[in-house]
Amino acid sequence: MPPARSDDDTDGTRAALGTAPIEPPVAAWPAVGTPADGLTEETGQAKKPRTAAFGFIFVTVALDMLSVGVFVPVLPRLVAEFMGGDAVASAAMYGLFGTAFALMQFFFSPLQGALSDRFGRRPVILVSNVGVGLDYVLMALAPNLWWLFVGRVISGVASATAATAFAYIADVTEPDQRAARFGMLGAGFGIGFVLGPALGGIAGGIDPRLPFWIAAGLSLLNALYGYFVLPESLSREKRAPFSLKRANPLGALVLLRSQPQLMSFAVVQFLSQLAHLVLPTVGVLYLTFRYGWDTTTIGFTMAAFGCAAVIVQGGLIGPGVKKFGERAAVLGGFACGIVGLSMQAAAFQGWMFWLAIPATSLWGFANAANNSLMSRRLGPSEQGRLQGANACLQGIAGLIGPLLFSQVYALALAAPGTFPGPGAPFLVAASLLVAALVLSVRATRRPG
Structure with a gap:
């Protein structure tokens, strides 16, 4: 039987391969023994996060995304009903709904992150779950368009929990x-x-307001469950004072400039998030125009993307990062994303587009590992602000991405027969990832 492999052997192998995790300067690490580094204050022994608590956080994040997707099939119908069936006016109003939701996420994600640094993660997450549930009740009962709009604005405020969850x-x-x-x-x-669009489509076929009731019930039940199983993760002595200067989007983004390497990781994060928006923005239009697919085929394709992402992020990232390290995960993930987006841009038949799904899903390695590298640079009292700043970056990308990719697509269609054709938005997204890859190589390079 071969001798057991020691941690030193593993670290030496990683160093030889150039894939060892990037170690930040000692000053950037939180003090040994704090909750942020996974050690108990009493014994200094490694602790494991409670399974039930992590399950609750996982469900909360899934519900946040479900709350976005569940309304995709039904919210446009409700808006159209309130607008008297006017298609043009309904489209403009629906765009306003989406912009308002994104703006609320942009402004309130850093606020929730800062509040969680001051008062703890548990109360912020639980109050947010209750607020989301009650807001869905309001939207289910909305008697007119403006009540529905107010409800969507409130949902953008209350569902900005991703920063606190991370x-x-x-x-x-x-x-x-x-x-x-x-x-x-x-x-x-x-x-x-x-699950969101599927649930919205099935329930919305019975009653367009039913998805709101279902989402409300799920959020309120999750809040009740979390009340009993979710412990506080941030001890009182590790909390930071609250100030509006630190809790607004600009204040949160200033945090990213506190260290040059952290700023580099933040730019990488932004470029990746911006590139991610190509599929939600022009995916349906592109698949319909280039391959003539119907709604069902497009729906199955989007579901395939989601399933592949679940497999990669839920099952492969952990073992992959453990074996190769965070630097290799970032660089390899972006390389896969570049390949996948380029394949989608060049695919002149539908099956070629499907072949790109695995490569684009492996892109998820880069985002998770880059987020981990960012979290290493700061102590426990600033993790909420950090994740709030990341949410701000996502909000900015959410405002820029739809305009960027829709205009690139429109220009490509206006010049038929010229390179790069209708796949131009995907090539632009691939170019963004090339920039992210180059910057990542520099940011993760060991000094000397």
């Missing part, structure tokens, strides 16, 4: 295991992306 996981997970846990939360987003 901060919670950073609190209770050792630094070298955070990429795996962040990947699991990414799988929660994937599950919500798959």
